[in-house]
Amino acid sequence: MVTAIIAAAGQGRRMGAGSNKVLLTLAGIPLVVRTVRQLAACPQIEEIIIVSGPEEMGEMHSLVSAMGLTQKWQVVAGGSERQYSVANALAAVSGKAEIIVVHDGARPLADQTAIENVIAAAREYGAAVVAVPVKDTIKVADANGFVATTPDRKKLWAVQTPQAFQAAILRQAYAQALAEGFLGTDDASLVERLGMPVKLVTGSYRNLKITTPEDMVIAAALLEGERTMRVG
Numbered sequence: 570m571v572t573a574i575i576a577a578a579g580q581g582r583r584m585g586a587g588s589n590k591v592l593l594t595l596a597g598i599p600l601v602v603r604t605v606r607q608l609a610a611c612p613q614i615e616e617i618i619i620v621s622g623p624e625e626m627g628e629m630h631s632l633v634s635a636m637g638l639t640q641k642w643q644v645v646a647g648g649s650e651r652q653y654s655v656a657n658a659l660a661a662v663s664g665k666a667e668i669i670v671v672h673d674g675a676r677p678l679a680d681q682t683a684i685e686n687v688i689a690a691a692r693e694y695g696a697a698v699v700a701v702p703v704k705d706t707i708k709v710a711d712a713n714g715f716v717a718t719t720p721d722r723k724k725l726w727a728v729q730t731p732q733a734f735q736a737a738i739l740r741q742a743y744a745q746a747l748a749e750g751f752l753g754t755d756d757a758s759l760v761e762r763l764g765m766p767v768k769l770v771t772g773s774y775r776n777l778k779i780t781t782p783e784d785m786v787i788a789a790a791l792l793e794g795e796r797t798m799r800v801g
């Protein structure tokens with residue numbers, strides 16, 4: 570079976586809304602509800618674990634309850650860093666899970682193809698992440714704010730979520746990171762440290778992470794544009 574973990578326990582500091590951005594509404598629907606809906610629409614996913622800020626557990630629970638999910642679901646409390654939030658969810662994942670998909674609550678626009686493809690790649694290779702080729706040229710800076718190097722753009726990928734893993738691999742990666750005090754910014758980086766392969770699955774630029782206020786405008790425009798294109 571496949572379990573999805575949705576990390577939604579952040580504080581949304583860069584959004585500057587004064588509250589967790591995943592509770593903001595995007596075209597009338599809370600971000601986190603949109604995100605849960607996208608994962609719940611994947612027929613392979615049989616269990617959903619939503620990680621919530623400890624103070625928002627009640628609100629999160631009511632929002633998800635109202636969705637009437639057919640899957641088994643639960644809300645667990647997050648930690649001070651994303652990695653600790655996912656670790657809390659991992660402890661709640663059913664022993665029957667073969668594949669675990671980890672997704673950001675702040676990515677409401679993940680499409681079904683990306684979700685299906687990353688799960689298939691995890692079954693085949695053990696670990697897989699959705700990613701897109703970077704559009705900008707990326708520079709590495711030195712400590713004084715000068716350019717140190719310019720990596721070849723053709724080799725650079727902007728990594729998103731969903732990221733999917735064979736359950737034993739993700740559990741091992743998390744246990745080892747905890748034991749060694751390693752803190753990564755995504756789940757795959759914990760697997761990479763074990764020397765295990767992580768497959769890149771080409772996704773879409775549409776799957777943006779809502780991080781700063783302009784991302785809300787872009788996401789709303791994407792939804793509106795697609796709605797009117799469908800109608801027209």
Ligand code: CTP
Nearest residue numbers: 576577578579580581582583649650651674675
């Ligand atoms: N997240 C989490 N637990 C944390 C921190 C982040 O579950 N302790 C989640 C966020 O809710 C978000 C995802 O991880 O859905 C990606 O993190 P990010 O975009 O950085 O969100 P925030 O941490 O909320 O935002 P910021 O860094 O601007 O405060």
Ligand code: MG
Nearest residue numbers: 579580581651
């Ligand atoms: Mg953050």
